[in-house]
Amino acid sequence: MSATSRTSDASQVTPAMPNATIQTSFVGASPRIAVESVGEGELVVFMHGIGGNRRNWRDNLPVFGEHFCAVAWDARGYGDSDDYETELRFRDFADDLARVLDHFGEERAHIIGLSMGGRIAMDFAYAYPDRLRTITLCATNTGFSRFSPEARAEFIRSRREPLMNGKEPVDIAGPVAQSLMGPKASAAALAQLVDSMSRLHKHSYIKSIEALVNLDTHVSLDHIAVPAHVMCGSDDPLTPLSMSREITQLIPQATLTVVPDAGHLLNIENPVDFNAAALNFLLRHQQE
Numbered sequence: 001m002s003a004t005s006r007t008s009d010a011s012q013v014t015p016a017m018p019n020a021t022i023q024t025s026f027v028g029a030s031p032r033i034a035v036e037s038v039g040e041g042e043l044v045v046f047m048h049g050i051g052g053n054r055r056n057w058r059d060n061l062p063v064f065g066e067h068f069c070a071v072a073w074d075a076r077g078y079g080d081s082d083d084y085e086t087e088l089r090f091r092d093f094a095d096d097l098a099r100v101l102d103h104f105g106e107e108r109a110h111i112i113g114l115s116m117g118g119r120i121a122m123d124f125a126y127a128y129p130d131r132l133r134t135i136t137l138c139a140t141n142t143g144f145s146r147f148s149p150e151a152r153a154e155f156i157r158s159r160r161e162p163l164m165n166g167k168e169p170v171d172i173a174g175p176v177a178q179s180l181m182g183p184k185a186s187a188a189a190l191a192q193l194v195d196s197m198s199r200l201h202k203h204s205y206i207k208s209i210e211a212l213v214n215l216d217t218h219v220s221l222d223h224i225a226v227p228a229h230v231m232c233g234s235d236d237p238l239t240p241l242s243m244s245r246e247i248t249q250l251i252p253q254a255t256l257t258v259v260p261d262a263g264h265l266l267n268i269e270n271p272v273d274f275n276a277a278a279l280n281f282l283l284r285h286q287q288e
Helices: 091-103 116-127 147-166 168-178 187-197 202-213 239-248 271-284
Strands: 003-005 023-027 033-038 043-047 069-073 110-113 134-139 229-232 254-259
Touching: 023 091, 033 091, 043 091, 043 239, 069 091, 091 116, 091 202, 110 116, 116 134, 116 202, 134 271, 147 168, 147 202, 168 187, 229 239, 239 254, 254 271
Parallel strands: 003 254, 043 069, 043 110, 110 134, 134 229, 229 254
Antiparallel strands: 023 033, 033 069
């Protein structure tokens, strides 16, 4: 049964470790995946959006590391993970995530994905249902399956064209970042997102856009049989509350949380309330 809530009580969350050391390691090869980790216990993996990298979770990992082994990745083609020359299948991301679980010696994990990371989490739940403990879907949607082929092509064109015509990610970072933030976002949060988008690998970013738009989404989502937490920012201009409500209704065991004073990057814009709600959900479902 679905439920809707505002953020959980932040007082329930243990403060972040003051001297927490975040470790960087690399998973496998072809491609090699860069990850950051902190803490011990059940594995929690954080996945960034299409314009992000593992740095997006710096305000979150130490808090979760108090209770879990908290890991953030650079998806293939992002950050310090290997780039690639071949065509990208969206399923490649789910396969890479399975390799991350193997790297940490875990059969199952709590998965937290934001935006594109949420879409990866949905696909992982379809491809590897037995490897989930819980799933947290942040600021995401059910995909482009309802769009016509012409609309999909236009979406891709509008994002590819500036980059293919000579612009670099740093040239588009400011306007794109501004369009994703809520009206109460701090200058520091905006600067963090601009920095994130400026670090994009142009051709990998384009491949990710194409793979994301053309993904054959499993819209029913009834294959998700673990506790699910759907989260969205109250002021998200890209994936508004209506989309999160739709996802919540499609998953049998889903809870919806609206994080106040946050846009699309809710974990960056309001990390305190995000951490409180997301962590308390995981703590309720440890060792289930």
